[in-house]
Amino acid sequence: MINEICYDELKNMFNREIGDINLPEIKLENGYLGSRLECEVMAKLCKLQKPKKIFEIGTFEGGTTLIMAMNSPEAEIYTLDLPWINQPDRKEEIGNSNQFYIDNRKKIVFEDTHYAKRITRLFGDSSDFPIRGHAHSIDFVFVDGCHTEHYIKNDTDKAFEMVSSGGIIVWHDYDPTEHSCWDCVFNHLNEISSLGIHHITGTAIAFYRKDK
Numbered sequence: 285m286i287n288e289i290c291y292d293e294l295k296n297m298f299n300r301e302i303g304d305i306n307l308p309e310i311k312l313e314n315g316y317l318g319s320r321l322e323c324e325v326m327a328k329l330c331k332l333q334k335p336k337k338i339f340e341i342g343t344f345e346g347g348t349t350l351i352m353a354m355n356s357p358e359a360e361i362y363t364l365d366l367p368w369i370n371q372p373d374r375k376e377e378i379g380n381s382n383q384f385y386i387d388n389r390k391k392i393v394f395e396d397t398h399y400a401k402r403i404t405r406l407f408g409d410s411s412d413f414p415i416r417g418h419a420h421s422i423d424f425v426f427v428d429g430c431h432t433e434h435y436i437k438n439d440t441d442k443a444f445e446m447v448s449s450g451g452i453i454v455w456h457d458y459d460p461t462e463h464s465c466w467d468c469v470f471n472h473l474n475e476i477s478s479l480g481i482h483h484i485t486g487t488a489i490a491f492y493r494k495d496k
């Protein structure tokens with residue numbers, strides 16, 4: 285069973301005060317986190333975790349990358365997405381749900397900000413991207429890439445390989461209330477829930493914290 289945790293309980297779990305969070309002024313539209321609460325939760329998880337290294341799977345336009353950068357002042361951030369070129373041969377594999385993002389990418393929202401110097405954009409497919417250089421070294425892994433069964437499993441396995449001791453893995457689209465094309469995130473995290481996965485009530489955010 286996935287453990288339900290309220291937003292207010294987070295600081296007890298991490299045994300740390302959160303302090304002020306920072307959110308971008310930009311309008312968070314399609315593709316970004318689903319609600320203001322989710323943006324706040326991402327920001328708070330960063331404040332609590334104080335990561336030095338972040339790895340995100342699924343940049344899209346960089347909305348969550350920017351939130352993580354604004355709330356993790358010491359972090360170097362790696363964010364992976366498919367190359368920004370049309371890849372008609374990949375359509376079937378990537379699935380219709382992701383085609384929306386591929387067709388709607390317009391602008392990277394952090395590129396003209398001072399956070400950009402701490403952010404490295406990586407291009408490739410998460411199923412064959414070499415992550416060996418990041419093994420056991422990432423304090424905050426964010427999984428929000430392709431939402432098919434194969435990719436959720438692949439990206440989750442990679443996240444477990446990358447996470448450092450004391451680090452956290454955060455997934456978006458674990459949604460117990462809405463069963464949709466994101467069902468594979470829900471199903472996969474339920475399958476591995478005995479590892480100690482927490483769902484933050486009222487959001488589609490789940491996380492795992494590795495022991496030190």
Ligand SMILES: C[S@@+](CC[C@H](N)C(=O)[O-])C[C@H]1O[C@@H](n2cnc3c(N)ncnc32)[C@H](O)[C@@H]1O
Pocket residue numbers: 315316317341342343344345346347348349364365366378382385386408409410411428429430435
């Ligand atoms: C839900 S969007 C990410 C949204 C972003 N994290 C945010 O909230 O601002 C999913 C992203 O994953 C990317 N993606 C899909 N399949 C991928 C793959 N196999 N490898 C890497 N990235 C992938 C898509 O191109 C898309 O930009």
